[in-house]
Amino acid sequence: MKKVFTITVLTLGCFLFSNNVSLALTYDEKVISDIENFSPNSQYNPENDLNISEKTLGIGKISILPDNMFYFLNNIKGWATSTFALSKNDQTNILLKSSSLKLKELEKCIQLNADKCITNGLENYTNSKNEIYSKINKLDDQEKNNITERITKLEIDHYILLNEIKKSGSKQKLDEIIENNLQNYSKFIKSLPDNIILKKNLRLSIENYNQGKLKYIIINKYLENFKNYLNIEKRDIVNQTIEENNIELIKNINTINIKEVEKTLQYYFYKINYENIFDEISIIDNLYNLQNKVENSPNKENIKIAILNIKQIPISIFNKEIESLGIKESEKKLAETFKTEEIQNINLIELLNKYNNGKKNIVAYQLEEIQDKNFLSLYTKFNNIEDLSQKEKYLNTIIDKISPENKDLITKILEKIELDNPDNINIKIITGKIKEQRELNNTETQLETDGLICSFVYDPICGENNIVYNNQCYADKLGIKTLYKGECKALENDKLKEITATELKQGWYYGDKTQKKPGTPTTWTNIDSDSKNAKWIDPKTYTNLKGQTTK
Secondary structure, eight states, X not given: OOOOOOOSSOOOOOOOXXXXXXXXXXXXXXXXXXXXXXXXXXXXXXXXXXOOOHHHHTOOOOOOOTTSTTHHHHHHHHHHHHHTOXXXXXXXXXXXHHHHHHHHHHHHXXXXXXXXXXXXXXXXXXXXXXXXXXXXXXXXXXXXXXXXXXXXXXXXXXXXXXXXXXGXXXXXXXXXXXXXXXXXXXXXHHTOOOHHHHHHHHHHHHHTOOSOTTHHHXXXXXXXXXXXXXXXXXXHHHHHHHHHHHHHHHHXXXXXXXXXXXXXXXXXXXXXXXXXXHHHHHHHHHHHHHHHTOOSOTTXXXXXXXXXXXXXXXXXXXXXXXXXXXXXXXXXXXXXXXXXXXXXXXXXXXXXXXHTTTOOSHHHHHHHHHHHHHHHHHHHHHHHOOOHHHHHHHHHHHHTTSOGGGHXXXXXXXXXHHHHOTTOHHHHHHHHHHHHHTTTTOOOOOOOOTTTOOOOOOOOEEETTSOEESSHHHHHHHTOOEEEESSOOOOBOTTSOOOOXXXXXXXXXXXXXXXXXXXXOTTOEEESTTSTTOEEEOTTTOOSSSSOOOO
């Protein structure tokens, strides 16, 4: 299927051609700003899912905080109520409510930025959770089964609330608490002997979870983290639950008004705030694949594209963070980010290139270097596999991790392997088989429906505002007149002195798009054009990203 992609918020940033350049918001800032100001339908509002109130937790209003000298009286009262409860069930319920109360107290302490209150609150909450698991791990199997639904809801609520509290401060300490909660809950789940009852109780806890219609997004975020603490058997149950959640999620997505679905989903993922961009991309791709299986939906194709376009949010957040750093800092951050397996790194960098619309800056060149290293490593691994069946298995494994809009990447990898093995008929049989299985020889076309969706075909036009648009559809959609086909050409500024021999030799000079010196070679390009470090460079010589030329 031909790659399709919608960029719903096109680049702002109109350069005024004068001695001074007026800079507007960058593209990524505009994407994030538009989402922040988006007003979702009340049925599909992540604020509902993320708002874990006292009522949601089944507790009363907070009357006293842990830095108050009389707070210890509350602890004594809680201990006495729990100790003298008539049944184990009552005792457990009291402990669950107590831990939720202590979490809301901690939230208040962090909001007030009160050090003593925060320290005491962290300790009280941690102790309360440890006490819960100390008690319930001593229950018999039947009693544990009876409490699984309640403890699961509690852990999801606490996970959501802790991640919200993290936005206000104490991130490291709260991450430690989240880790502790996951370990305690996983130990409890692993102790349950009957997997059929476990699966049933997980399903019940999720279906009875009274949040919004897209609640499965935030619940799955928790389950994706939680499953890593389980053994294979229990992990399979959680994976099945995640898939069931996704099916329900897709059903609900298909009920959203088609004109609102893209922004609604972007807003949801923005508010939930995934911390790992690789995980977020993988989850979005999985939703796309499920939507691809939907039948009898009039908006099937548009929703598929809307799901892919959720990626603009994590990518814009990623760009904004990286581009706010200096060269050395961004180089370090990128090295820390791209530590996962080669195909995931390659896939993400390809997505960045597509969604960034060919933007050229220092980061783009840094990513190119990382990409080259990962491709080399991937091909080396393939060539080191001797068994042909294992070679085929390896290729299929990596291809399964490539995003739908990166279908051309699959072809690129297979053709490179064929090129490296020109006389190996077995390799051609493997790559040919994969091409046929993946339908890479077909060229289906995505229709543009009611002017809502523009296909991701890069056939650039230069708009009257001197901004490049992916194709005519994008410009028409915004009512922008076309100056000419092709990327906008930066005109030489005849008010400036001609490029010097020294600048030609070193391969660069400072200047934004309006400061192209007469005589600058047509092959030179402008990078970092929105910053004070804007430069005109010769891409063939300016390659090591440190302001030095390499011959």
